[in-house]
Amino acid sequence: MQKASKLPSLGLRPISTDRSNDAKSIQPPRRNDSSPGTATTASVSSKESSEKPQLKTNIEVCARIRPLEIQTGSAGFFEAPSQRRRTLSKLPKKQAPGTMSKQGEICCWDVSEDGETAAQSENTETVTGRTNSFTLDKVYGMQSTTRQLYDNSCHSLVKAAMEGYHSTVLAYGQTASGKTHTMSGTKDSPGLIPLCIEDCFRYVRECQESREYMIRVSYLEVYKEHIRDLLTGIPQPIRIFDGPKGLIIRGLKEVVVSSPQDVFDALKSGEGRRQVGSTHMNSQSSRSHTLVRLWIESTPSDGRKGSSTRASSLSLVDLAGSESVKLNGLERREEGHYINKSLMTLGQVVLTLSEGNTKTHIPFRDSKLTRLLQPSLSGNAQMMLLCCISPQVSHLEESHNTFKFATRAKKIKQKAIVNVADDENTLLQNYRDEIADLRKQLEEAKQQQRLIKEVPFDHKEETDEEVKELVSAIKTMERLILKSRPHHTPVTPRARVASPRASEMMLDDTLDELNLQDDSDDDSQVAILSTTPGNEMLSTPTKDEEALSIELGRIRGLLGTVLKKKGISEDDPYIQKSLDFASPVRSPEMVREVEHLRHQLEEQEANTNLRKADSSFLQSQLREKDQLLEEVSKVLEQVELRQAELERENAALRAEAFALKAKLSRHETDYECANV
């Protein structure tokens, strides 16, 4: 994705809005004691931010019963218009949710008044000896909204993730039970994923501590036991393996994001690549398990090294639903086998964990899904399991199975801990170092600018350009580091997330000096801060990611020129070291990307050379033309002189002819007179 000219010759590590994560390790968090908190259930408020997140000692397990009759055909939250469902006319029309469908079908689950128990309705057939009532942390009935679910059961997880705890939301349930509807939602009713994302950025704005945040997003799916990167769409499966510090996911793309809209844009691009197909139960059935993961790093704003840099993740998982494979076509049947098998492994893992015997083997390695979920299920993270239930009698058996799974999962213990990372391993620290490097170079460039005030105009312009590019590189990178503001600073609706620090003001001054356009108030900032209720997710789109990469590429090219001018070779061990540091392990994608960038640089250089050649050729042509013109005008002058001369001669001749004629006529008259 990153477009740039030859890799920076300034000893810079590549700056990118996306990070291809060549060897990402998810470290299983250590066990530790944690104190329960007192967070409320509304969205993050400034008061609440100062309190400890509400940590659960067991997996929080909720169920949501979807309405009997459902609205189909509305565009999903991350769906592009072109992805709209085409089977609209074949599906039932929207009807108000109720306890009985138009066809006289009834909901077979009653929810207790305290909202914690789902019991099989008396009007439905019961099986002797089977449990018919299930008590969970919360059961959301048919009338519930995703917003209520988010506020009551999900919001505290987001808070925990922002404060350094690995957190996971997992949607489980049979096919067509409403998992995707609850996780992604629609434009009118956003799901848990967009609500979580909004809340993460709101948290940054309103956090009581003065912290800097860096957030990245990745998006993958597990399809037929292959992991696929939905952000790149590269068909080759992503490989995972166990490293010394935990699970390693090789080559997964991560995009650095600075606003909810950035994340939505990234997910929208991945949405079209998700495996979705029509089954006998669901016209838009997810044929894969999907995992949206936000990587959150934060440090105190004063930039103290070795202080508490937190690195956590918020994983949002939409599982494919269990289904009866018999009723589907061949392709769907094969997919269904994979789906059911991996869900069975998940069931086994949950069963083993719920028994609490630490000596029993836990079959995490038996499926890609459970391997990916291992860090979330290992006990040191926070997790909310959402079991989606179809209310129909025909789905009663499956619903019982889902409730059984939920009851088992509820027994799994967890003791979440804050994850502290080595500064050196965090992207946030890398960016900070990068910015410090750029600032140093900016100082040098400005110094140089001062020294060459007397030199010819051309050279000065070049230095101005360098300074301009350095300033804009710093600003671009700084925009990706999100800064919280202490609670006594009022937050105005369209204020910046990042408080303008002295250094930023200096950059602005530099831009003013150079009479440049400051693009720091671009749409991405507005998107972060737009607080109009309801409009937040539809706020102004951010600057196009690709354009940003191209711009960064340009900057790097220019920085390369600066290095060249300073006489520093690319083979310089320092430069090599920096470049190596930037990419400790070079994946095929990175090598390809570097090749691509190199190719672009060569093209740019060739174009520049061509332009130069063109320009000097034109100049020589112009000079020749000037000379020619001069000569022509000289000739013209002579011609004019000659013409004037000739005209004069002509006039004289005409006068002479006239005189001769007169003389002749006189002679003729005299002659006639004489003859007479």
Ligand SMILES: Nc1ncnc2c1ncn2[C@@H]1O[C@H](COP(=O)(O)OP(=O)(O)OP(=O)(O)O)[C@@H](O)[C@H]1O
């Ligand atoms: N709470 C709800 N309110 C309105 N419509 C809903 C609700 N839950 C689900 N639906 C609708 O039911 C249909 C099936 O839901 P959805 O696709 O979310 O199921 P799923 O569990 O993700 O299925 P699968 O596992 O096959 O992907 C969709 O048309 C969806 O819009």
